Amino acid sequence: MNELLRLSAVQLASLIRTGEVRAKEALDAVFQEIDEKEESLHCYVTIDREGAYAQASALQEKIDRKKEAGPLAGVPIAVKDNICTQGLRTTCSSKILEHFIPPYTAEAVLRLRQAGGILIGKANMDEFAMGSTTETSYFGATHNPYDLGRVPGGSSGGSAAAVAAGESFAALGSDTGGSIRQPASFCGVVGMKPTYGTVSRYGLVAYGSSLDQIGPLTKNVEDCAVLLEAISSYDRKDSTSVARTDTDFPAALLEGLHGMRIGIPRDYFGEGLDPEVASAVREAADVLKAQGASLEEFDLSLVDYAIPAYYTIASAEASSNLERFDGVKYGYRARDCEDLHQMYKKTRTEGFGPEVKRRILLGTFVLSSGYYDAYYLKALRVKALIKRAFNQAFSRFDCILGPVAPSTAPLLGESLADPLKMYLGDIYTIAANLAGLPAISVPCGKDSKGLPIGFQLTADCFQEKKLLRAAYQYEKATACACGGEAFRKGGAL
Amino acid sequence: MREYETVIGLEVHVELATKTKIFCGCSTAFGGAPNTQTCPVCTGMPGSLPVLNRQVVEYALAVGLATNCQVNQYCRFDRKNYFYPDNPQNYQISQLYLPICHDGFVEIDTSQGTKKVGIHEIHMEEDAGKLIHDEWEDCSLVDYNRSGVPLIEIVSDPDMRNAEEVIAYLEKLRLLIQYLGASDCKLQEGSMRADVNLSVRVAGTEGLGTRTEMKNLNSFKAIARAIDGERARQIELLEEGKGVVQQTRRWDDNKEYSYAMRSKEDARDYRYFPEPDLVCVHISDEWIERVRKAQPEFRDQKKRRYREEYGIPDYDIEMLTGSKHLADLFEATVALGSPPKKVSNWLMVETMRLLKEKEMDVEEIRFEPKHLAALIEMVQKGKINSSVAKEVFAEMFERDVDPCAYVEEKGLGANGDEEELEGLLKSVLAKNPQSVEDYRNGKKKAYGFLVGQVMKATAGKADPGTVNRLLGKLL
Incomplete structure (x- = not known):
């Protein structure tokens, strides 16, 4: 393995900026890794070597002429x-x-490009981000780098696996109900869903518009902070974008944990949670305590209502968002149609996979006249109540700590057979989306099968710095940090 | 036959006169080459997001205030979902749950006196693109230039009882909106569209009958015919003991008959829900006040002022204020120093004649006030006579030519130089001693002959007034 691949994104960028490493060398290293592993892992849908090298040479020219290069100068990103x-x-x-x-x-x-990042390819995902395993991809599943027989999580599974396997230095994912944090946890990398409105959604193909948020997947917490700073922006093209002045996220890494109050919801450690995951998360909490944070257990409440509310709202919005895919303007169009309605039907029947159809049907149903109040409106009320429960919790705590997912990565094929079980796997992550909160998934060891485990920290809106502060202190304190290069030693390749 | 009463409510769509579309920066200009005024947002590209055009809210608010509406100071957009190729996202961004304005009214004047028509609500929404069916190639094409053009829909209460009231209501709305500058409200071009909801009931009864909704009404005349036609159709059904079916019907103005498009049973379920890509619109008290203060002088106020300020006849006032465009033209010309009655005459006689002749709308008048003022001045100063003035005016009307330059160029100027004209007169008199003699002997006909000779000699350009004066002096 090329030694460059052991570097974090921040380290690599600094060497490229000083001229010690050339942008092309980093790309060579990554593409070599891709050539070796991609056949087994399938992290990408499209790889753009030509575009990446063109970007790299333009950047290199800038650096050679001693011009300012960004904090992600020359970093290959999926x-x-x-x-x-x-x-x-x-x-x-x-x-x-x-x-x-x-x-x-x-x-x-x-924004990534402005910061010097080099786009190397488009990462595989669950179709339209609907799924928790990356198995619903039309182009085939991505495999977990720690066990090829297992899923990388999803829906940003390609992004997580690519970072974990050295097929990229960092990645962007999107998180509607845990789609960044859960695959990060399954692949042993850091993943953050920022506060709703922090990263522009302009250009993100919508799934659940009121829940979607783009975020980073990285090798470690520092990379996460730098990437997040790079992509955060107030964008007038996105009406839900928020103008923030506190996006100097790396500054949070300098602070210790003294005085930080961490709440642990008892509700998160009940039935259904894998004991190995539970103990790893509790150990992580103890590490934070040892670093100066105070811990307290509490009842968050309403946890059981989050999943039905989430699937109602997300599916409702998805059913409308996906209406534009009709064969008229772009994309797939079915052949041999007799009339307009047949074209719509055939195109969508042939063009969408079963999980997408399931959610379109579900969303269409909950918005139907006569059902709207009973389902959609009620779900919105639950959403408001969940937000209130979090507001109460954040009057007492800086962060809430819990697991990311009930288990480590399941076997390929296991989840698709039982979609309801797959939906229940989102139980710890969806509340952050419903309440618009930032949340981070941080690697905290492995289970007895050698599969990565992550813990999750959630903070109040706009308090990403608290998350980064705690996560960074945790990572520094644990020598076995999964974030750096440890993942590849235990990896299957 | 029993006596029936007609109950009518209107849904009026008005295209707002913003320069850019409601949710993106594309131009709203009419008549561009297909799909040249489009972007990812108004063509429904994946990942694109709408951003509300503030001017749309401003116009909707202005119309709401002018129609005495309440304002929802926190209003919101909703998605109306339906599949059709002219609608690139397959949902229309509209307002259902919290429209910007509600519960207003306008007063209309009819032959029965004034009457209030309630405004149920006004909401903002986006227009769809245009489908073009190519029979030759047997295919359909879509032009998204109109996609995302801002509309307001003004929904009236079922307060109207006949076509006269409907037309008066539409005229009232049209004028209010034109005066606000919020739209040009052209029925023919579709910038104002009215759907008529109509039911009948036995006179004297209270409840509402089953209604139908009629679409495709492209002129006031078509609306009046459609109302009479639909009223007759419904009464006939009831008299035959059959019921009226709640349905949407399409009016065919050539056949003077409406055809059922769809009935309530196959009504679409639009699955409305709040648009998650847009935030709540907050309309502050200050904003409302600002828009209220900026409201223009409406027709009724204008009429009063014209009476006091310009002293022109009521008939003229009625005509001039019937169009904001005409009233503006009138005021601007008068402001340049022309006598009000002279301006009014040009606008009401020659302008109307030419409009009728060319089958044009008042809004299409293109000549500038300064040109009309210049023309009036030339006539007053005797530089051209009135028949030449009409000829020049026709040119002005057609191509907005500068009348002074045109007269100069074409050599149409009256021989304004009195000395020159006098000399010419003298030679005419010298050549026709018999006529001079006859005139002096009391033969008035001879005078006309002499004037004719003068006009002939000047190729019709001499000002008749000046000729009369000079001729009188010389004779």
Whole structure:
């Protein structure tokens, strides 16, 4: 393995900026890794070597002329395939967009480029981000780098696996109900869902518009802070974008944990949680305590209502968001149709996979006249109550600590057979989306099968710095940090 | 036959006169080459997001205040979901749950006196694109230039009872909105569209009958015919003991008959829900006050002022204020120093004649006030006579030419130089001693002959007034 791959994104960028490493060398290393592993892992839908080298040489020229290069100068980065890139196909891992080439680039990707990041390819995902395993991808599943027989989690599974396996230095994912944090946990990398409105959604193909948020997947917490700073922006093209002045996230890494109050919801440690995961998370809590944080258990309440509320709201929005895929303007169009309605039906029947259809049906049902109040409105009320419960919790705590997922990565094929069980796997992550809160998944060891475990920290809106502070102190304190390069030693490759 | 009463409510769509679309920066200009005024947002590209055009709220608010509406100071957009290719996202961003304005009214004047028509609500929404069916190639094409053009929908209460009231209501709305500058409200071009909800009931009864909704009404005349036609159709059904079916019907103005498009049973379920990509619109007290203060002088106020300020006849006032465009033209010309009655005459006689002749709308008048003022001045100063003035005016009307330059260029100027004209007169008199003699002997006909000779000699350009004066002096 090329030694460069052991570096973090921040370390690599600093060497590229000083000229000790050339941008092309980093790309060579990553593409070599991709050549070796991609056949087994399948992290990418599209790899853009040509574009990446062109970007790298433009950047190198800048550096050679002693011009300012950004904090991610020359860092190869994978972008989830539901984030639009002009001229580079963006499929959402769906047949219906198999050949779709966007006419514009998402704001978050423009920001990454401005920071010097090099886009190397589009990461595999669950079709339209609907799934928790990356198995619903039309292009085939991504495999977990720690056990090829297992899933990497999802929906940002390609992004997480690529970072874990050295097929990229960092990645962007999107998180609607845990789609960044859960695969980060399954693949032993750091993943953050920022506060709703922090990263522009312009160019992110919508799943659940009121819940979606783009975020980083990285080798360690420092990379996470730097990437997050790079992609955070107030964007007038996104009406839900928030103008923030506190996006100097790396500053949070300098502070210790003294005085930090951490709440641990008892509700998160009940039935259904794998004991090995439970003990790893509790150990992580103890590490934070040893670093100066105070711990207290409490009852968050309403945890059981989060899943039905989430699937109602997300599916309702998805059923509407996905209406535009109809074969008229772009994407797949079924052949041999007799009339308009047949074209709509055949195109969508052939173009969407079963999980997407399931959610479109569910969402269409809950919005139907006569059911709207009973389902959609009630779900919105639950959402408001959950937000209130968190507000109460954050009047007492800086962060809430818990597991990311009830178990470590399941076997391939296991989840698709039982979608309800798969939905229940989102129990710890969806509340942050419903309440718009930031949350981070941090690796905290492995189970007896050698599979990574993550713990999750959630903070109040706009308190990403608290999350980064705690996560960074944890990572520093644990020699066995999964975030750096440890993942590859235990990896299957 | 029993006596029936007609109950009518209107849904009026008005295209707002913003420069850019409601949710993106694309131009709203009419008539561009297909799909040249589009972007990822108004073509429904994956990942694109809407951003509300503030001017749309401003116009909707202005119309709401002018129609005495209450304002929802926290209003919101909703998605109306339905599949059709002219609608790129397959949902329309509209307002259902919290429309911007509600519970207003306008007063209309009819032959029965004034009457209030209630405004149920006004909401903002986006227009769809345009489908073009190519029979030759047997395919359908779609132009998204109109997709995302801002609309307001004004929903009235079922307060109207006949076509006259409906037309008066529409005229009232049209004028209010034109005066606000919020839209040009052209029925023919579709910038104002009215759907008529109509039911009948036995006169004197209270409850509402089953209604139908009629679409495709492209002129006031078509609306009046459709109302009479639909009223007759419904009464006939009831008289035959059959019921009226709640349905949407399409009016065919050539056949003067409406055809059922869809009935309540196959009504679409639009699955409305709050648009998650847009935030709540907060309309502050200050904003409302600012818009209220900026409201223009509406027709009724204008009429009063014209009477006091310009002293022109009521008939003129009625005509001039019937169009904001005409009233503006009138005021601007008068402001340049032309006598009000002269301006009014040009606008009401020659302008109307040419409009009728060319089948044009008042809004299409293009000549500038300064040109009309210049023309009036030339006539007053005797630089051209009135028949030349009409000819020049026709040119002005057609191509907005500068009348002074045009007269100069074409050599139409009256021989304004009195000395020159006098000399010419003298030679005419010298050549026609018999006529001079006859005139002096009391033969009035001879005078006309002499004037004719003068006009002939000047190729019709001499000002008749000046000719009369000079001729009188010389004779």
